[in-house]
Every structure is written in structure tokens, then in C-alpha cells.
Amino acid sequence: MAVIRMLATDLDGTLIGSANEFPLYNDFREKVQVLRHNYGTIWVACTGRSLSSFNEFFSPMRMMGIMPDFVIVNHAYIYSVGNFGCLPHLLWNLRIRYLIWASQLYVRDAIDEWHEMITGVSLGVSTIRRKSDRLCLRFDSEESATVAANLLMEKVKPYRHLKVFRYLMEVDVRSVPFTKGLAVSELAHHLDVSSSEILAIGNGHNDISMMDKNVAQLVGCPANSEDEVIETVHKAGGHIAKKRSLGGVLEILDAYADGTVCCDFPQEWVPPAKGHNPSIVRSGKKKKQKFNTIRVLLFLGVAYVVLVVFANFRMIPYVSGIIMKPYKLFLALLEKIMTLLW
Known part of the structure; x- marks a missing residue:
């Protein structure tokens, strides 16, 4: 017991x-x-x-x-x-606040040193993410990733809050809370x-x-x-x-x-080493985020066009002039461009 x-x-x-x-x-x-x-x-x-x-x-x-x-x-x-x-x-x-501050300084210097070391000795490596408290690398093989992960695990031993994670061909060194x-x-x-x-x-x-x-x-x-x-x-x-x-x-x-x-x-x-890195956004997710951004921009564009139509007929009191101002500036700019081209 x-x-x-x-x-x-x-x-x-x-x-x-x-x-x-x-x-x-x-x-x-x-x-x-x-x-x-x-x-x-x-x-x-x-x-x-x-x-x-x-x-x-x-x-x-x-x-x-x-x-x-x-x-x-x-x-x-x-x-x-x-x-x-x-x-x-x-x-x-x-005291805790001081220790946090000091550790952040040490980690920043260590991350820079390890990045130069790994990229200097390995040709088949690309940097996915590099921040003051994080280093994520992708290798051309799982064997290379394993060797790099083992090397970095030795390097992080003095830093109790730094952890090394390997996911297939990726090695992620990050400061866990x-x-x-x-x-x-x-x-x-x-x-x-x-x-x-x-x-x-x-x-x-x-x-x-x-x-x-x-x-x-x-x-x-x-x-x-x-x-x-x-x-x-x-x-x-x-x-x-x-x-x-x-x-x-x-x-x-x-x-x-x-x-x-x-x-x-x-x-x-x-085991985490046999899966993908959950903290890295994959290309599919990036495409989805990009698509969502485009949808938002299209929605805002359509909404502004509708407002311009209403403002043009003075159907929006007090603010019609404000709404029409960007539209008129755009028309003036377009007219100047057409004049230069023709």
C-alpha cells in the first residue's frame, strides 16, 4: 500500500x-x-x-x-x-515566475543550436515549424527520424519541460506546459x-x-x-x-x-510514434481553412454589393453616402486604369 x-x-x-x-x-x-x-x-x-x-x-x-x-x-x-x-x-x-522566465531563455538558445546541428548533419530533413519553444522536423525516412529523435532525447534531458515526440517521419521537440x-x-x-x-x-x-x-x-x-x-x-x-x-x-x-x-x-x-503529429495542421485541413476563408470573403463581397444597391436608391438613410464612398473610389480607380490602357 x-x-x-x-x-x-x-x-x-x-x-x-x-x-x-x-x-x-x-x-x-x-x-x-x-x-x-x-x-x-x-x-x-x-x-x-x-x-x-x-x-x-x-x-x-x-x-x-x-x-x-x-x-x-x-x-x-x-x-x-x-x-x-x-x-x-x-x-x-x-520564485516560480523567475524560474519560468529563466527556462524560456535557455530553451530559445537550445532550440536554435539543435536546429543548426540536425540540419547540418542530415540532408533529407525539412523544417516544418521553428519557434522559440518548438522545433518540428520532417525526415525522408523513419530510420532517420528515429536516429534524430534519440539524439534529441539526450539533448533535452537537462530541460525537464522539453519533450521529444516522434510521429512516423516527423520529430517534434516542444515545450510541454x-x-x-x-x-x-x-x-x-x-x-x-x-x-x-x-x-x-x-x-x-x-x-x-x-x-x-x-x-x-x-x-x-x-x-x-x-x-x-x-x-x-x-x-x-x-x-x-x-x-x-x-x-x-x-x-x-x-x-x-x-x-x-x-x-x-x-x-x-x-503508440504516438506510429501515428501522425496531431499538433501539425495537415494539407487537407489547410485546404479546408482556405476554402472557409474564401467563403467568408465571398459572403462579405455579396453583402456589400447588396448594400450598394440599396444605398444607390437612397433606401438606407443617413449612411448611404458612407456605403457608396468605397464604391465610387473603386469606379474612379477603374476609370483611370482604363484610360492608361487605352
Whole structure:
């Protein structure tokens, strides 16, 4: 049976899903109370929402008497939860803000260096996307992509928030939202809780940083998790739940309580390396977006023509002159062009 002194849970899609899970609230409240009684467990709700958005979104659980001990909002900033609401830990949050700023500088320089290194040694590579916190490359073979991915995995080790993903012939180095893990680690440090006593549960890319072994050695994810999250939990030996959202959270808590943790992949799970990069817009989607843009422009053009017709007959009081002005300028310009040509 695992000793859990800190429970760090994601909010959207993990604690609160799209389905009606109200019947599970009592069960969750009881399990948290048992953890608090047995181990003095501190529950931390982690979210990318602002504090006001969290308070509104979390209100159904609050009405059921379910409240965390701490809240991490905007993926990074720590608040204590008490009788008078949520109070910020200013000094802790200032340190987190500094670490975020410093890491962004380091990552920008590293991305530039790695781009020059990879493109310099490989001829069959093209750059799909290059930003201050991201580098996506396409290779001419899966073998080349694998070699590059392995090389970059070694390079990113000092950067806990940088991850390397390989999708067929593409290698994507990107900064996953790392501040949740940073905030959980900072909070655990001040509360003297070791990573071996922290259970982190989440379902999205922004939760992966909480599942780093330096942050939490006990991890789990519900069935509705991103593929990369499932892979992370599998590698860490955590519990991959068969149920979604809060049902999955309850399953994870039971698994750690009963010693029945299972990290087996779901039957229908496909490794990310065998699929397409979901964060890159494919050509079909680009064409669809372009088509939608053309439709909008055509609609605006037709709408303006209709307005011009009505304005020409003075059927739109007060603004007919304004509507006709661009039309008259266009006619004058067209007349000048025709004069020059003929």
C-alpha cells in the first residue's frame, strides 16, 4: 500500500469531465477524507484556469463539501484554500515566475543550436515549424527520424519541460506546459513532502510535468487521457484507468490503496510514434481553412454589393453616402486604369 502524503489532480477532464459525474462526488470526498486521516494527505487541485474561473467551475464540488487544501491556477501559481477563500503564496509564486522566465531563455538558445546541428548533419530533413519553444522536423525516412529523435532525447534531458515526440517521419521537440510540475515540486518542497509520497493524476499534455519522477513517483491517468500521457504513466509504472474522468480518479485511488496498480496499455491504444503529429495542421485541413476563408470573403463581397444597391436608391438613410464612398473610389480607380490602357 502506497503512502500518499500529497495528491495532485488535474481539474478539466480529470476531476470534472463532460459527463454527469455528480453521483461519484460522495465517493471521492470519502476517499480524500480517508487519505487525510491515514496519512495527513494534502490535496492540490491543479488547473490552467484563472482563480475566478476555478472558483466558478469548481462550485458543484464545493457545494458537496469537497475542497482541496491548495490550488494551483494558471498552471503555476499556488494558493492556500481556507475559510476566507484562496490566499496566494507571494514569495513562492515569485520564485516560480523567475524560474519560468529563466527556462524560456535557455530553451530559445537550445532550440536554435539543435536546429543548426540536425540540419547540418542530415540532408533529407525539412523544417516544418521553428519557434522559440518548438522545433518540428520532417525526415525522408523513419530510420532517420528515429536516429534524430534519440539524439534529441539526450539533448533535452537537462530541460525537464522539453519533450521529444516522434510521429512516423516527423520529430517534434516542444515545450510541454511544465509549470504544473514546477509548482507541485515547489509546494512539496515547502511542505517537506518527497516525490515518492506524491500521487499525480491528469489526462492532458499540461499534466505530464507533474508525472516527472522528480516531482511525483506515483502517477495515474483516466481512460480519456492523451496518448502521450498514457505512455508517460506506462513508463512510470503508474495506473492507467479503464474509466474516464472522476471515475478513473477513483479507480486510481483504489488501485494504490489495494496494491492493484496496472500500467497495461488499453487494447485500442496506438503508440504516438506510429501515428501522425496531431499538433501539425495537415494539407487537407489547410485546404479546408482556405476554402472557409474564401467563403467568408465571398459572403462579405455579396453583402456589400447588396448594400450598394440599396444605398444607390437612397433606401438606407443617413449612411448611404458612407456605403457608396468605397464604391465610387473603386469606379474612379477603374476609370483611370482604363484610360492608361487605352
